[in-house]
Ligand SMILES: Nc1ncnc2c1ncn2[C@@H]1O[C@H](COP(=O)(O)OP(=O)(O)OP(=O)(O)O)[C@@H](O)[C@H]1O
């Protein structure tokens with residue numbers, strides 16, 4: 233049971249700007265919400281040793297022998313721990329929980345990107361989250377070419393296994409996200425993430441303000 237709090241996820245392909253924008257949104261929200269605000273991110277999670285250990289495993293480029301289904305299960309396992317240990321207690325306390333990636337990432341990346349099948353990944357994640365879906369998902373809609381270019385420009389030294397994929401992979405991820413968004417129109421708020429970062433921050437801020445005004 234989640235109740236009283238609000239769960240908001242930030243989703244989108246690599247380089248869409250989720251983390252950068254979220255950092256700036258947190259700076260604006262913290263003075264307003266104080267302790268009522270909890271930031272977390274996946275894979276892993278705030279104050280969550282088990283989930284952070286799984287994060288190390290799935291994002292570590294030395295584990296390039298990992299089977300695709302093993303990867304799905306590990307992401308789902310980390311998410312299970314994240315829900316139980318970090319997200320639900322905060323929601324029960326009435327907090328506004330904002331997570332940088334959540335269940336839709338698995339459906340888009342493993343289901344669509346790795347072509348395991350979106351429905352299969354949804355089923356596995358149903359077991360993990362037991363109904364804890366976000367109240368709102370802010371989707372950073374970026375053209376795959378732009379997202380990849382941003383990553384290339386700024387993370388020359390960072391070896392992240394999931395960033396080493398092809399344009400075709402990123403296109404599948406992006407198409408899958410749009411299918412999820414289309415299936416969940418009430419939950420998804422779509423942001424034009426091709427724009428300048430200042431504009432993306434403003435558009436996101438408007439959406440967050442509307443959510444908080446209607447829910448608080
Ligand atoms: N709107 C934008 N215009 C130009 N550059 C941007 C924009 N948004 C983010 N960037 C830059 O692109 C890079 C990737 O951004 P960021 O890490 O926030 O993306 P992300 O969506 O969190 O990606 P990932 O899914 O890989 O974590 C950063 O260097 C950031 O400064």
Ligand SMILES: [Mg+2]
Nearest residue numbers: 250251252332
């Ligand atoms: Mg990020």
